[in-house]
Amino acid sequence: MKLSFFGANHQVTGSRTLLEWNEGRFLLVDDGMIQGHTDYETAPLPVAPEQIEYVLLTHAHIDHSGMLPLLVHQGFQGTIYATQETMDLCAIMLADSATIQEKDAAYQTKKNLRVGKEPVEPVYTLEDVEKTMPLFRACPYGQIIDVDEGLSLRFTDAGHLLGSSSVECFLTEQGKTVTMVFSGDVGNTDQPIINDPIPVSAADYVLIESTYGARLHEQAMDPIPYLVQVLRRTFARGGTVIIPSFAVGRTQELLYFFREIKMQNLLPERPDFEVYLDSPLANKATAVFLQCEMACLDEETLAIMNEGENPIWFDGLRTIETVEESQALNWNREPKVIIASSGMCEGGRICHHLKHNIWNAANTILFVGYQANGTLGRIIYDGVKSVKILGEEIHVNAEIDLLKGVSGHADQAGLLRWMDAIGQKPGRVFVNHGDDENCQTLAAKITEEFGIPAEAPWSGSCFDLLRNEWVDMAQPVEKKKEVKQHTPSKNQDYLQLVATAEALLQYAKSLEHHANSEMRHLTKKIAKLIEV
Numbered sequence: 001m002k003l004s005f006f007g008a009n010h011q012v013t014g015s016r017t018l019l020e021w022n023e024g025r026f027l028l029v030d031d032g033m034i035q036g037h038t039d040y041e042t043a044p045l046p047v048a049p050e051q052i053e054y055v056l057l058t059h060a061h062i063d064h065s066g067m068l069p070l071l072v073h074q075g076f077q078g079t080i081y082a083t084q085e086t087m088d089l090c091a092i093m094l095a096d097s098a099t100i101q102e103k104d105a106a107y108q109t110k111k112n113l114r115v116g117k118e119p120v121e122p123v124y125t126l127e128d129v130e131k132t133m134p135l136f137r138a139c140p141y142g143q144i145i146d147v148d149e150g151l152s153l154r155f156t157d158a159g160h161l162l163g164s165s166s167v168e169c170f171l172t173e174q175g176k177t178v179t180m181v182f183s184g185d186v187g188n189t190d191q192p193i194i195n196d197p198i199p200v201s202a203a204d205y206v207l208i209e210s211t212y213g214a215r216l217h218e219q220a221m222d223p224i225p226y227l228v229q230v231l232r233r234t235f236a237r238g239g240t241v242i243i244p245s246f247a248v249g250r251t252q253e254l255l256y257f258f259r260e261i262k263m264q265n266l267l268p269e270r271p272d273f274e275v276y277l278d279s280p281l282a283n284k285a286t287a288v289f290l291q292c293e294m295a296c297l298d299e300e301t302l303a304i305m306n307e308g309e310n311p312i313w314f315d316g317l318r319t320i321e322t323v324e325e326s327q328a329l330n331w332n333r334e335p336k337v338i339i340a341s342s343g344m345c346e347g348g349r350i351c352h353h354l355k356h357n358i359w360n361a362a363n364t365i366l367f368v369g370y371q372a373n374g375t376l377g378r379i380i381y382d383g384v385k386s387v388k389i390l391g392e393e394i395h396v397n398a399e400i401d402l403l404k405g406v407s408g409h410a411d412q413a414g415l416l417r418w419m420d421a422i423g424q425k426p427g428r429v430f431v432n433h434g435d436d437e438n439c440q441t442l443a444a445k446i447t448e449e450f451g452i453p454a455e456a457p458w459s460g461s462c463f464d465l466l467r468n469e470w471v472d473m474a475q476p477v478e479k480k481k482e483v484k485q486h487t488p489s490k491n492q493d494y495l496q497l498v499a500t501a502e503a504l505l506q507y508a509k510s511l512e513h514h515a516n517s518e519m520r521h522l523t524k525k526i527a528k529l530i531e532v
């Protein structure tokens with residue numbers, strides 16, 4: 001019975017942990033995408049995807065779920081256990097991720113072909129996502145699910161995102177049962193809509209996240225009065241509030257806040273202000289929030305729903321779907337709110353809203369989440385006077401602000417509270433999902449507060465849960481700087497052929513909703529050309 005670490009070790013993204021039980025049977029806990037810059041290499045999985053029988057998915061965020069379609073593409077045929085809400089959110093988030101992968105690969109291929117390099121394959125495609133979704137099996141919170149001989153599970157609300165979970169794994173081998181608990185991402189308390197994190201009752205071992213393992217959130221404050229002040233100032237100037245926001249989770253929280261502002265008439269001078277939600281992904285995610293199980297929602301949200309009201313919908317909310325509608329907002333001079341993705345301004349519709357609004361001192365750019373180093377969001381937040389957006393240098397005259405009091409992650413105190421609430425304490429704790437400072441600080445703090453050995457293992461490490469000893473303690477492997485390789489030029493005629501064939505494929509894909517006769521006609525022509 002072995003626990004091995006193959007992702008989010010001394011880093012914040014790419015969560016992936018391998019569990020072996022009954023000598024040679026394997027399951028994965030999360031299979032996330034590595035996002036942004038990382039300092040260390042992630043060790044490759046030592047087993048082929050077809051040997052893995054199950055995936056336990058803690059929640060839908062891409063840094064936990066984002067590589068599942070590739071796992072399926074590479075041969076995984078097992079079952080993915082998650083909550084219904086995680087499954088519903090994955091259906092839209094993985095499809096969105098696949099579209100980005102396909103677009104990026106097509107763009108890079110175009111560039112490569114121009115300089116004699118090979119075309120680029122997307123990491124995975126929409127087709128891979130379509131093969132992934134039927135493998136999901138939805139599990140309710142709080143019920144023990146017997147998965148296989150010697151393996152049962154229970155999902156508990158982690159209060160981080162709709163459907164997010166901690167997972168208790170009950171493993172029996174050689175007549176001994178071990179409870180291995182995976183915290184998943186632990187949520188902050190008093191977030192709107194969703195429940196506070198619910199701790200588990202007992203554990204032999206815990207793997208805990210440490211995103212904020214070394215930090216404490218600022219004094220808890222109510223974000224609604226802050227939001228009202230931002231609206232009041234900006235509207236008095238005749239300006240618009242532009243909010244870069246993550247489409248899933250944070251955007252729905254904002255809708256909840258705006259509804260409260262309207263219902264409590266906190267902005268009496270302009271009660272009819274409009275909020276434009278300009279993100280097709282956010283619109284789909286909002287629909288998932290509206291259909292979720294009652295067990296996922298906190299008391300305040302349930303009370304609103306019991307009165308027959310919708311907690312994230314209000315008069316004046318306008319959802320934008322098409323690019324044309326989105327661009328038309330540039331000509332709307334009314335003071336208003338525009339919420340668009342991406343949350344760190346790295347691509348997405350927010351970029352054109354920034355381009356058209358950041359030069360104007362009447363407007364406010366309101367950040368509502370963490371802005372990672374090097375992102376456009378961080379550059380703007382840090383206070384530059386001028387910034388390049390969509391290829392154009394634009395003056396920054398708008399007010400730049402940050403909504404305080406919103407975070408989807410527990411801070412160090414919250415993580416320690418979650419540990420403290422485990423009735424029967426674990427004999428050992430492993431720490432992941434945090435950079436060096438955060439994972440090491442939390443491990444030391446857990447040992448100091450609870451007297452439990454706690455470590456932040458490096459990628460590739462392996463621990464025997466039955467023997468309670470390390471099998472392999474891997475060492476860090478720092479990422480090498482990318483060396484640019486000279487690629488010999490290809491035959492120009494060959495490149496032209498590949499480019500034309502790719503254009504043909506794009507053309508065929510564009511005919512999806514055309515007449516069947518037109519599709520059959522083209523299929524015949526292509527088949528004849530390649531003699532199949």
Ligand SMILES: [Zn+2]
Nearest residue numbers: 059061160185
């Ligand atoms: Zn998360």
